[in-house]
Amino acid sequence: MRLWLPLLAFAALLAVVATALYKPADRAVHSALVGQPLPAFRTEPLLAGRPGVASAADGKPRLINVYASWCLPCIAEAPQLMRLKAAGVRIDGIAVRDTPEAMRQFLARNGDPYAAIGADKDGAVQLALGSSGVPETFLVDGRGHILDQHIGDIRADEVDGILKTLGQAR
């Protein structure tokens, strides 16, 4: 029996690496902010006639989309945001290092899902949110707690997941 131990140990080792091969590990680094309240921030409106964005909660879940008119993946993401808006989701935008002129053109070309757009002229709000690039989207519940931080553009197949998460938060 003793002599079979190495074979058993090897079989266990093989099982471990095989699992890793067929069930690739989740390499995403999860935000430490998930489950925490939104860090306090307030932004001025970017466009005349539309409010800016602040961290204060008003009892309804929303998406906070950190984006910019100069960002290409943000264009790829726009149709998904329009679908989310059509499904009744409130989307607040934080425009990083942007100008009203460029933003108006961006919205005219790619659609306008935003209920509010805040200007983050020097990237300070982005930093406060712990966001490292554009686009990033925060799912926030009615109490102002972060449900999830979505890094990168929202793909078509990810819309349903986001709707589900927000739906459960209501």
Place this chain on the structure above:
Amino acid sequence: MIAEAGLAALWLAAALALMQLAIAAIGVRRVMAEPDFQTELSGHLLAAVRPVAIVQGVLALLAMVLLITVFVRTDMSVLLVAENSHSEKPLLYKFAGAWGNHEGSMLLWVTILGVAGAAVAIFERSLARATLIATLGAQAMIALGFYAFLLFSSNPFTRLDPAPVDGQGLNPLLQDPGLAFHPPTLYIGYVGISVAFSFAVGALVTRDVGPAFARAMRPWVLGAWIFLTLGITAGSYWAYYELGWGGWWFWDPVENASLMPWLAATALLHSVTVLATRDGLRAWTIMLAVVAFSMSMIGTFLVRSGILTSVHAFAVDPERGSFILALLAIYIGGALLLFAARVGTVRAGNTFDLVSREGALVANNLLLSVILGIVLIGTLYPIIAAGFGTQLSVGPPFFNKAAGPVALLLVAIMAAGPLLRWRRDEAKALVARMAIPIAATVVALAGFLIFAPGIDLLPLLGLALAAGLAAASVAPLWGRNLRRTPLFTYGMVISHLGIAVSLAGMASDSAFTQATLVAARVGEPQRVGPYSVTLDGIAPVIGPNWSALEAHLSARRGSGAAIQLRPQARFFSNPVTSTSESAIATMLDGQLYTVIGQPDGAGRWQLRLWWKPFVTLIWAGGALIALGGVLSLLGRWLRERRARGREAEA
């Protein structure tokens, strides 16, 4: 045409490997029953096993040469060349580019394997005929698996139609002379171990485990171990200067993948000596050969499948990963099955006392195995944890804390081992022989405690034990006629001394390194260790495919002459990457290591400065360890040649 010829050579080599396996499988029983079996047709067929192994090696080598040819000619109609090369690349990187990719590196693997098999067939004279045939059969089986891998899932000679105008180029980080030598060195090490594995399987098949078998296997283990030592040492220095992090070992999974076979090979090297000299440790030696090869297969698997996150970022590829995993299961599983079924019938070898040379070697083997276990568990733990839904990584704190004390204990045993007699010795006599090393340890310990208080415990013990080991490692030469001392004794002395030197460098680096991170203005001197470093200016530099900001630093020690250092922050355009090119000044007593970082926008630059006393000893020690291996190999070879000469005269 060249690519097709290469593919044809590969198919032919695979066919010959199949033939070699078939002949060996049929023949080994007949020869075991009748050692001089030669008469019938099948006897002639049996005589073919050596030539077949040789031709198979030549064909694999031919395929590799042809692949290098298409790379050097930059034949863009070959997919692999188009994906990994570029017409503007310097010749050295066109050459090395042949193995700077998955398919090419696997072809290099089988080429070295085939050439090693041919070398066994040509040079092996002392092994019993049946065991040799079984060994060549095992070798053919390993080769066959890798030929199948190449031909069915990683064909390096696939054509691309239409051919592109130019290729995609090689990752700029890999355009370093290190690439030309680092992978082949490690591969020769891995494959050398596969030969040891084939010997072990051959000996299990014929139940012929004894001193003759150990003597035949030893040069292969030693040779593989030398290459692994060189590969690890060079890889460590490469990471040290190229990554710009100031560290020399990061416990990265791929680093561990090369360390684990080295640990197993080191243990095997020592146990095979017990088997060759004293006919002890039979089953254990066989087991170690299997473990060593499984570690090099697991190393290949970890590197090639990309299942672990590592600085060696290779793509995750389940198909290729599964193929290597299947080979691993067949070879190692098969060998362990054979081990379990057969080793009970291998006669027990000679026994020995606890206090004896063999006892020390067994302790060495056990401690090396413990370290191997720690490294293996630490490397695979993130995978196991992921299975339970936890995301974590295992880093230096675990490895240093867990392996450090065991390694120091191993050093203590290493100091005593060579001073013990074979079979039986007296503890009292050992203490007497160890008087000077023990004194050196105590003096060093006291010296560091008095003159450099506040060193952490592990580095302090490391420094003290390094002094003791240095004294103990040359002790076997005391009172001997130095001209009549065999070369392999010098080999052992120098290797052990190399460990002491390397240990001193590691301990000194962790005990005395001074580091500083400053935002420096031009003209403002910064202090690090005994040096005063001034930023004289920043200048832009343009390279062939990068641009850089280069800091002009001058470092001064006391009132001595200024040393110029030029660290760079490089930006590559395609693919977009930025790298830190450190600038290092090497002095007799250490290295000044400088890295330039980001500007703060207000005229200041981030500078990272390290003063690392005696850090170079780490790699100097590594080179000594390998040199000792070379001397030992040479010494054994000379002795065997003389012995054969005497036989021929008699």
